[in-house]
Amino acid sequence: MNDVTSSGNPAATLQLLWREHLPPDSSPRRGPRRGLEFNTIVEAATSLADEHGLTALTMRRLAERLNIRPMSLYTYIPGRAELLDMILDDAYLKMPRPPFETAPWQVRVRAVAASNFDLYKRHSWAAHLSTLRPPLGPGQMAKYEYELSAFDGSGLGDLATDDALTFLLSFVRNAARDIHSARDTSRAGGTDQEWWDEAGPLLAHNVNDKSYPLASRVGSAAGAAHGSAHDPHHAYAFGLQQTIRALELLATDGPTGD
CATH class of the missing domain: 1.10.10.60 (Homeodomain-like)
Structure with missing residues (x-):
């Protein structure tokens, strides 16, 4: 469906x-x-x-x-x-919209990301509902107005602000989907560690540091650090940091996008 x-x-x-x-x-x-x-x-x-x-x-x-x-x-x-x-x-x-007051715009944008992440935690179905044509009701309009205001003082023009908000929300939504998927997979088939305990020995014969040196080295380091081939919570934290940095670079270019 x-x-x-x-x-x-x-x-x-x-x-x-x-x-x-x-x-x-x-x-x-x-x-x-x-x-x-x-x-x-x-x-x-x-x-x-x-x-x-x-x-x-x-x-x-x-x-x-x-x-x-x-x-x-x-x-x-x-x-x-x-x-x-x-x-x-x-x-x-029903999403909370506390006053931004005098916080720097980067802090406000992080708060917008956190608010949407919490929304998807409460209502996981919302992350899987396509909103390319959004519902133009009072909730959508209040959300859009509030989240746009997070970029006040960033120096971005109107179109660039809309693009930046869309970029941020798309990242949060995709990250939430991955977290939901990891949770559902774990419920259905055990933890990642249990899966690797069974699959690892079977893969070791073909996937080794001689045939795939980079994949073996980097993959082993990531697996040891995160306890899995992919940690969606780490990916969210890392991705949000890089998203904010990317928006800062965009803002330093001046009022683009108009």
């Missing part, structure tokens, strides 16, 4: 996302009063995705969790596509 945001009906999606900001007489649906609040539906859908992943998030399973008939759920939400936008935008809306 290829899960992407903003793949439903645009008008219906935007009405649902901005429902609390609409005039009282502009409800997207009219008719008899319904028994559920939208927030109750969003919270139940989020819990279902948190517990079992996006593949488990279907209209039928959500209806079962809410103890209503599946067809009743469609009187609130047109379908699963709109539901995905709602739970992601709600997750964005």
Whole structure:
């Protein structure tokens, strides 16, 4: 299942996302009063995705969790596509946004990275939901506004700031995916150390310092340092440091990208 945001009906999606900001007489649906609040539906859908992943998030399973008939759920939400936008935008809306105050822009950018990393820790499904066409709800807009402000004082122009933010968030998201994958692999098939204990002796005959001198030397050093061929947590820390350095170099070039 290829899960992407903003793949439903645009008008219906935007009405649902901005429902609390609409005039009282502009409800997207009219008719008899319904028994559920939208927030109750969003919270139940989020819990279902948190517990079992996006593949488990279907209209039928959500209806079962809410103890209503599946067809009743469609009187609130047109379908699963709109539901995905709602739970992601709600997750964005609930992200903490403490004042940056006088911290240097590099410190603020690190805080943005940490905030998104924490989001993916709470809601691992969010890292696997394609947002090339983002949900343009209040959560997305508040998140974008806040994170752009982290670059105030960097000297970057508007387009370069947008590029820099996209670059940062893409890195964090990919790192989070790797960490989730490592966790799932460990649960399914044991630890990396257990895997290497079994595979290592079998590989030693063909993969050695004579046939692959660089790979053997560097790989052994990395494995000894991290206890694995790949440590996603170390990769995140190292990658974030290099990402900040790259953005500093970009900033020293002046207000580029406009």
